[in-house]
Amino acid sequence: MKPYPNKITGTMFLKALLTPKLAALFFVLTFFSITTTFAQFRTLSPQAKASLVTIGPGDELYSGFGHSVLWIYDPVSGLDNAYNYGTFSFAEGNFYVKFLRGTLPYTLSVAPLMQQTPYWQAENRSIKEQILNLSPSQKQKLYDVLETNYLPQNRKYQYKFFYDNCSTRMVDVLKAAVGDSLQFPGYTKDTLSFRQWIDRYAYKQKPWSDFGMDLAIGAPSDDIATPAQATFLPDNLSSAFDDSKIKVGNQTLPLVASTRDLFVAAPVVGSDWLTPKVFFWALALLVLAYTYYQTKKELINFTFDKILFTIVGLVGWLILALWFGTNHGVTTWNYDILWAFPLWLPLIWYISKDKKPVWFQFVLILYAVLVMAATANLAKHNLVVIPILLLIITRIYYINNSLSKIPQKG
Incomplete structure (x- = not known):
């Protein structure tokens, strides 16, 4: 007598089902399983x-x-x-x-x-x-x-x-x-890009949210939505x-x-007066006045610049993280990286009123080119980025002017 196999193969199982009784049982069980699967969803009435x-x-x-x-x-x-x-x-x-x-x-x-x-x-x-x-x-x-x-x-x-x-x-x-x-x-009814659709909802009602989203999303959001x-x-x-x-x-x-x-929702009255446009234009004017004062008095102090360009660098690193480290699909090819230069953090901390690195002049030239290139992307932020670029350019001028009066150090 052959010993029983230690496992049942698929072929052996199918052969067993060929017997009439087992085949009938298999059909009943299969039918019951199928009807049970479909029966889990109720039947709607004609009034549904x-x-x-x-x-x-x-x-x-x-x-x-x-x-x-x-x-x-x-x-x-x-x-x-x-x-x-x-x-x-x-x-x-x-x-x-x-x-x-x-x-x-x-x-x-x-x-x-x-x-x-x-x-x-x-x-x-x-x-x-x-x-x-x-x-x-x-x-x-x-x-x-x-x-x-x-x-x-x-x-x-x-x-x-x-x-x-x-x-x-x-x-x-x-x-x-x-x-x-x-x-x-x-x-x-309308043909707009994804970014323009966002602006339609957020630009007036939630201007800071709109600014943040514009800052985070890249070129794919400028495609026209079908x-x-x-x-x-x-x-x-x-x-x-x-x-x-x-x-x-x-x-x-x-x-x-x-x-x-x-x-029906009640009409929403009023909105925040301190919008990104108001804030950055006010900041740009203050920076212009402060820079004029420093230049007139021939004062060399980079404390404000270290704070400003540290923030700019952090924004740049955030853009890079969203570009390469996320799966949103719309944060790639973000041209704000042109003005939000990530390497400002830590490069800005290499200058002081007592010394300047030899290579820092090349950084300023490179950054000036990037900032000028960034002006091609002004419309992205509903022109809110204009005062940002203005204050950055102002401080680049001040840094460059001040560095010319400081002894170089390699």
């Missing part, structure tokens, strides 16, 4: 509705561009699911490192919409619902796609502010549900839905059946 809900901008930077959720509501079964692709957790390991590097995973979360609306209302954020013109089968498919996305193995994704966010995901899941039945032209890409902003997505159509049976209908305001 699917809506795009758009939440207006908030005061915080992360909410300053608005928000989008897909809402499945079924009054018969009591289903109230708002699917939110903009969720992240502070409990994530190395949270701040991942956030800065652009590797923080975002998650699809689900919660009743009516539990969330008081929170948005308290922040004075408008809430608009657009009920989608979907057939019962299309609503069911949309619900199934969303629930499949919400499975633990699927709910995390790599967030990209311009290209893959809580707004763009709305289109992705809708297309996955209805396929070619959807005619989606995107946002076609109609589809422009829907990275929830308001643009809402407008694009109004312009879209859906095929239902033999009819082609508007995608949005009806619209209603769940909450």
Whole structure:
């Protein structure tokens, strides 16, 4: 007699299934497994509705561009699911490192919409619902796609502010549900770059945030956003839905059946008076006056310059870190590196009123060329960078003039 094998091979298992009883049992178990998998998603009633809900901008930077959720509501079964692709957790390991590097995973979360609306209302954020013109089968498919996305193995994704966010995901899941039945032209009313879209939201309402974002993002953000890409902003997505159509049976209908305001935000009055433009122009004028005073009195003191160019160097190192050390996709090729010269830190600390390195003159010449080249990028910051360049050029002149009076040291 042959000994029993110490393992069962795939061929042996298949041969065993060829017996009628085992084959029947295998079919029953397989069918039960498949039906159980699909049965985990409930069947919507004919009264169910699917809506795009758009939440207006908030005061915080992360909410300053608005928000989008897909809402499945079924009054018969009591289903109230708002699917939110903009969720992240502070409990994530190395949270701040991942956030800065652009590797923080975002998650699809689900919660009743009516539990969330008081929170948005308290922040004075408008809430608009657009009920989608979907057939019962299309609503069911949309619900199934969303629930499949919400499975633990699927709910995390790599967030990209311009290209893959809580707004763009709305289109992705809708297309996955209805396929070619959807005619989606995107946002076609304006043609702007990604940076210009950011400016439209932040330049007046949050000028310091706008300045910080302009400083951080590079040349890719100056690409013109296509109609589809422009829907990275929830308001643009809402407008694009109004312009879209859906095929239902033999009819082609508007995608949005009806619209209603769940909450209308009160007008925001006033804004911060100390904008980057005001601050840097005031600083530039003070620096001009201070430099004139030092030059007139023939005073040689580099204390202010060491502070100023240490800050400039730190900004440069931050730009390099965002350029090469992150995964945001839009912080590369940042030409602010021309004026925010990283090597100012530590080079500026090599000069004093008693001595100067021989090579420092070459650093000044190089930097002067870089600063002049940086003027080609003025429009990037809505001209806020003009006073920055002005005060830098002023202090370069002062340093160069002062170095000519100091004995050289190699």
